[in-house]
Amino acid sequence: MRTAELEPRLGPADRQGALVLGGGQIVRDDGSVVRNDILIEGNGRIAAIGPDLPLPPDANRWDMAGTLISAGFVDMHQHLDKTGVLRFTPNPSGTLQGAREAFAKYARTAGPEDITRRATRTMGRCLSRGTTAIRSHVNVDKDARFNGIEALARLRDEWADRLTLQLVAFMTPHPGQDFDCLTENIDAALAIGDVVGGTPAVSEDPARYIDILFAAAARADKPVDLHLDEHLDPARVHFDAALDCVERYGMQGRTVFSHISVLSAMPRADARRIMDRMIELDVGAVTLPAANLYLQARDHETLPPRGLTRVAELMREGVAVATASDNIQDPFVPTGSGDMLEIARWTLLAGHLMADELADAYRMITSVPARLMGLGGDHGIKVGAWADLVLTDCIDTETLVAGGADRMRVLSRGRLVSETSARLADPEPARVACAP
Numbered sequence: 001m002r003t004a005e006l007e008p009r010l011g012p013a014d015r016q017g018a019l020v021l022g023g024g025q026i027v028r029d030d031g032s033v034v035r036n037d038i039l040i041e042g043n044g045r046i047a048a049i050g051p052d053l054p055l056p057p058d059a060n061r062w063d064m065a066g067t068l069i070s071a072g073f074v075d076m077h078q079h080l081d082k083t084g085v086l087r088f089t090p091n092p093s094g095t096l097q098g099a100r101e102a103f104a105k106y107a108r109t110a111g112p113e114d115i116t117r118r119a120t121r122t123m124g125r126c127l128s129r130g131t132t133a134i135r136s137h138v139n140v141d142k143d144a145r146f147n148g149i150e151a152l153a154r155l156r157d158e159w160a161d162r163l164t165l166q167l168v169a170f171m172t173p174h175p176g177q178d179f180d181c182l183t184e185n186i187d188a189a190l191a192i193g194d195v196v197g198g199t200p201a202v203s204e205d206p207a208r209y210i211d212i213l214f215a216a217a218a219r220a221d222k223p224v225d226l227h228l229d230e231h232l233d234p235a236r237v238h239f240d241a242a243l244d245c246v247e248r249y250g251m252q253g254r255t256v257f258s259h260i261s262v263l264s265a266m267p268r269a270d271a272r273r274i275m276d277r278m279i280e281l282d283v284g285a286v287t288l289p290a291a292n293l294y295l296q297a298r299d300h301e302t303l304p305p306r307g308l309t310r311v312a313e314l315m316r317e318g319v320a321v322a323t324a325s326d327n328i329q330d331p332f333v334p335t336g337s338g339d340m341l342e343i344a345r346w347t348l349l350a351g352h353l354m355a356d357e358l359a360d361a362y363r364m365i366t367s368v369p370a371r372l373m374g375l376g377g378d379h380g381i382k383v384g385a386w387a388d389l390v391l392t393d394c395i396d397t398e399t400l401v402a403g404g405a406d407r408m409r410v411l412s413r414g415r416l417v418s419e420t421s422a423r424l425a426d427p428e429p430a431r432v433a434c435a436p
């Protein structure tokens with residue numbers, strides 16, 4: 001497999017004008033496929049979709065016959081401030097607590113340039129693999145201070161012409177947390193971040209901590225994304241405290257629970273009650289299979305559980321479930337390539353979905369996270385959306401998730417930013433098909 005990361009830093013003056021993608025197999029938001037043309041304007045947005053679109057003057061046309069055209073992938077849970085630090089701060093225990101301690105130690109010395117360099121590399125890899133929107137949690141605490149969120153806010157601006165980056169002010173708790181300090185800093189963090197986040201199970205006073213987060217979100221009119229109960233101990237769960245706050249602060253439709261691993265350890269009837277309440281309050285879920293598989297259940301001598309939440313049940317009950325990378329090559333997860341198809345595949349396997357749910361796994365990396373992130377009209381293959389597109393030689397979303405593509409091209413804001421071919425023996429690889 002070889003991937004060419006093309007120069008994406010083309011300003012508006014360098015744009016080539018309009019582009020028509022002719023006769024491709026277009027994936028709609030519901031996963032169905034329809035053959036149509038797509039007209040992309042010079043501003044990087046989709047201007048028209050339909051059969052036999054006329055070619056505007058000075059426009060290029062790419063023949064897309066036999067090409068599957070998907071919306072850009074959405075990785076709605078990463079940690080770009082932590083990415084790539086594994087080699088500098090290992091996690092010998094392989095546990096979640098070990099990872100937290102390892103990163104806290106590193107964060108005290110991580111300056112903006114270091115954070116920017118590592119995040120830039122990961123964002124570039126993600127983009128080249130088809131991800132055009134990322135939500136990153138960024139620690140704001142006594143160790144990281146504002147270093148990470150300020151550095152990533154600059155990247156959010158610099159990369160806005162090719163990738164949508166949302167930042168979660170991750171107000172990380174720690175033993176002996178000074179709640180006054182949290183309260184003093186959370187508004188400033190939210191002035192930079194797009195979303196408020198935290199991890200209640202680690203707090204000494206989870207109910208108070210959750211309330212502080214929701215109150216700040218309501219003041220700033222920004223959504224909430226919690227690392228909720230990333231553990232497997234049913235004796236300590238914080239669903240109701242969080243769901244009560246959703247109601248109290250009117251955050252229905254603007255709240256996401258990430259991980260919720262403990263749901264798998266709870267009796268089914270208790271879990272169903274929580275699911276029903278999540279549906280009633282329009283709370284979404286994000287599963288993070290890589291982190292759960294790696295960090296959870298290290299203390300089990302036999303048959304260690306998978307550590308994921310009840311992915312299949314949540315989805316079948318009607319909860320909006322997305323899946324995401326979480327950590328990439330850091331003390332929390334030592335692996336990771338930024339390939340969302342790999343994450344979708346793992347979700348299907350580790351989440352115990354069925355073979356006829358491959359298309360659901362595809363939606364977990366596209367339309368579902370796009371909705372949960374509030375990307376609205378910017379995402380998807382529709383008029384007015386960014387032309388953030390993944391072009392592959394697959395026949396449908398099921399085969400795309402199941403085995404990946406032999407050939408992939410990625411358009412970001414209408415510009416070709418990556419092309420990949422697995423056919424090294426092919427004398428004329430993917431580049432041929434994208435010539436005007």
Ligand SMILES: [Zn+2]
Pocket residue numbers: 077078079137227258326327
């Ligand atoms: Zn996370």
